[in-house]
Amino acid sequence: MENNNFTFSEWADMFASEVLSEKLIAYQNKRKDLILRYSKALTKLSKVRADDFSLWFGKYWLKIKYGDDIEKLEKKIKQFSNYLYPKPVSEGMITDQEIATAKAYPFENLIDLNAGGFAKCPFGTHEDARPSFKVYKKENKFFCFSCLEKGDVIDFVMKTENKTFRETVKKLSGGN
Ligand SMILES: [Zn+2]
Numbered sequence: 119m120e121n122n123n124f125t126f127s128e129w130a131d132m133f134a135s136e137v138l139s140e141k142l143i144a145y146q147n148k149r150k151d152l153i154l155r156y157s158k159a160l161t162k163l164s165k166v167r168a169d170d171f172s173l174w175f176g177k178y179w180l181k182i183k184y185g186d187d188i189e190k191l192e193k194k195i196k197q198f199s200n201y202l203y204p205k206p207v208s209e210g211m212i213t214d215q216e217i218a219t220a221k222a223y224p225f226e227n228l229i230d231l232n233a234g235g236f237a238k239c240p241f242g243t244h245e246d247a248r249p250s251f252k253v254y255k256k257e258n259k260f261f262c263f264s265c266l267e268k269g270d271v272i273d274f275v276m277k278t279e280n281k282t283f284r285e286t287v288k289k290l291s292g293g294n
Contacts, residue, residue: 126201127201130201138201138202139202142195142202145191145194145195149195152184152188152191155184156183159183160177163177163180212283212284212288216288216291217272217287217291219292220271220272220289221258221270221272221290222271223271223290223291225253225255225271225274226253228274229253229274232249235253236250236252236253237249237253239262239264239265239267240278241262241278243265244264246264251263251264257270258270259271260273260274272287275289275290
């Protein structure tokens with residue numbers, strides 16, 4: 119069925135996805151059936167009174183009879199399901215562009231700053247009657263004169279919202 123002149127996706131592109139889904143289900147069922155028969159045969163073999171060599175040979179023979187076919191089917195199943203159900207892009211890596219966009223996200227959207235660019239420190243590690251958390255607009259970075267925390271807007275969101283770097287970059291660059 120597969121033609122060696124094409125890559126798998128070039129080949130798969132020629133078929134409607136329903137055809138490929140049916141094929142995938144057929145492969146999965148065949149795999150289930152083979153595994154069942156393989157394990158039944160192994161169980162049967164384990165009950166046979168025989169010398170070690172005969173048992174070893176029996177297992178070896180079953181492995182060839184079923185194992186190789188199961189392995190081939192698993193490869194096909196993986197190929198088909200990767201093609202039919204690709205992983206969403208958001209699960210992939212972060213681009214430099216997304217990081218740059220995230221770093222430029224304005225602090226003003228996240229925290230109220232007074233005219234001097236100060237706010238009460240949001241990290242909650244100290245009293246802050248006189249705001250000591252300062253945002254430097256030009257660099258889009260912060261520094262707290264009381265607890266000495268500092269960083270960019272990504273560090274800020276990671277700390278205040280308890281998010282991972284990835285989650286933060288996605289959020290600030292307009293992703294999820
Ligand atoms: Zn502080």
